[in-house]
Amino acid sequence: MSNQKIAVIGAGGHAKVVASTLIAAGHQVVGFYDDDPQKWGSYIFDIPVIGPVSKLTSQSCSHAILGIGSNEVRKRVAEQLDLEWATVVHPFAWVHPEVSLGAGTVVCAGAIVQPYSQIGSHVIINTKASVDHDCCVGDYVHMALSHLAGGASADEGAFLALGSIVFPGVRVGAWATLGAGSVAMKDVPPRTTVAGMPARVIREAPQ
Known part of the structure; x- marks a missing residue:
């Protein structure tokens, strides 16, 4: 490209x-x-x-x-918009060849994506964020300086703020927010905001 x-x-x-x-x-x-x-x-x-x-x-x-x-x-x-979307990986990032990157996704400097992870469309894997093996990242997710451990997932539109960590196999629901410095040790419900270590719900999903 x-x-x-x-x-x-x-x-x-x-x-x-x-x-x-x-x-x-x-x-x-x-x-x-x-x-x-x-x-x-x-x-x-x-x-x-x-x-x-x-x-x-x-x-x-x-x-x-x-x-x-x-x-x-x-x-x-x-x-x-009906456009051809570019996908770009910074030359100082590392993405394993056995990774699927969706259209419009950006992998920034210092980021790492490990093998057999699936990254959706229009995802931001921001500076020094990391995705370990066998993870699933949905469309429109934004990972700031955050880490998904092996087998973890972040569904569509989730936001993983600076310094947040998702434990192995844990799922962050669609349009949920994981606060800065938080550690998700269990699944995060969709459209909720969680924070802390371990992460706890601080804002419920709208009814």
Whole structure:
């Protein structure tokens, strides 16, 4: 996938990381698209913020990628657009050949993904996050500096905050949040927020 011309959707902090990952991996970033008019005409790495997302078409680039940190927003934008999605791995990350990476997923610098793990679409495996063997990571998950132990899973839209750990075989439910520094020793219910060591529910799922 080298030398693809890729547009980045978003022009905030995470978009900068995504663009730097693309550049490090040898791709060309043709521009940023963001709905904040105050960003239009500005530059990131000497690359222009061209305009709103509505201006991005398949003629603007060969592929696109989402530089949006919010899982909910990333899903909404992905479902609205009919584009070819790029998948990118930073050259200072390590992903075993026996790993499946979905469309639009970003593996950042220092991250590790071990064999026979399955990573969904539009996932963020952020700086120094790690996924051990036989894990399953659903679409739109964001792993900050977190660790999934062997056989663990994070369902669609889950957010694993800085320093969080998921024990072997434990499942983090869809759209759940594992707080910073938390240790999940048992399954986390969907759409709940847990924190602590061991992690306990601090916010119930909405009714």
